[in-house]
Amino acid sequence: MQDLQQSAKDKMHSTAMEAALIAKKGNVKKLLIGHFSARYEDLQPLLEEARSVFPDTILAEDGIKINI
Numbered sequence: 585m586q587d588l589q590q591s592a593k594d595k596m597h598s599t600a601m602e603a604a605l606i607a608k609k610g611n612v613k614k615l616l617i618g619h620f621s622a623r624y625e626d627l628q629p630l631l632e633e634a635r636s637v638f639p640d641t642i643l644a645e646d647g648i649k650i651n652i
Contacts, residue, residue, distance in 0.1 A: 618644030
């Protein structure tokens with residue numbers, strides 16, 4: 585999440601919002617976010633953060649199927 589931006593940067597990761605900004609700038613059709621920290625028991629806030637910038641965002645969760 586964006587409130588842990590410095591920690592993400594230190595670990596060479598992105599926040600959900602940063603991933604969404606990259607997707608928006610890249611003019612992509614859909615953003616799939618994954619590789620979640622174990623600190624997040626509830627992934628909904630990550631999804632909401634990304635969707636605030638890039639609405640067509642989905643979570644990469646076990647068992648989902650995505651047509652490309």
